[in-house]
Amino acid sequence: QVQLVESGGGLVQAGGSLRLSCAASGRTFSSYVMGWFRQAPGKEREFVAGISRSGLSTYYADSVKGRFTISRDNAKNTVYLQMNSLRREDTAVYYCAAKNSIMEVTSLKYDYWGQGTQVTVSS
Numbered sequence: 001q002v003q004l005v006e007s008g009g010g011l012v013q014a015g016g017s018l019r020l021s022c023a024a025s026g027r028t029f030s031s032y033v034m035g036w037f038r039q040a041p042g043k044e045r046e047f048v049a050g051i052s053r054s055g056l057s058t059y060y061a062d063s064v065k066g067r068f069t070i071s072r073d074n075a076k077n078t079v080y081l082q083m084n085s086l087r088r089e090d091t092a093v094y095y096c097a098a099k100n101s102i103m104e105v106t107s108l109k110y111d112y113w114g115q116g117t118q119v120t121v122s123s
Contacts (some may be wrong), residue, residue, distance in 0.1 A: 002026035002112050009117030020081040022096030029077040033099050036081045038092035050105040059105050086121045
């Protein structure tokens with residue numbers, strides 16, 4: 001079992017930056033593949049970024065590639081999402097998630113989810 005708590009969301013102007021953090025507790029953090037997802041009002045939850053256990057492999061949705069960066073610090077049991085050049089369409093609740101398998105990183109098939117943090121981008 002692992003517990004995930006996101007932080008770092010807020011209100012930012014278009015073109016600005018935010019860094020989300022997800023702190024994990026419970027079983028060994030480094031044994032989990034981690035992902036960030038988001039859900040905008042009236043829309044389905046979607047994959048944003050994923051990272052392997054070691055952090056050497058990263059995966060991104062096309063919509064955020066080149067603007068967002070996922071990273072992890074296994075010593076601090078934390079995964080990050082650096083979001084730059086934010087756009088209004090990035091407005092959503094952002095969730096971090098953990099899974100045991102590297103397979104289907106971009107799918108919703110994760111074992112554990114955080115409660116989410118709101119990101120609002122204004123024009």
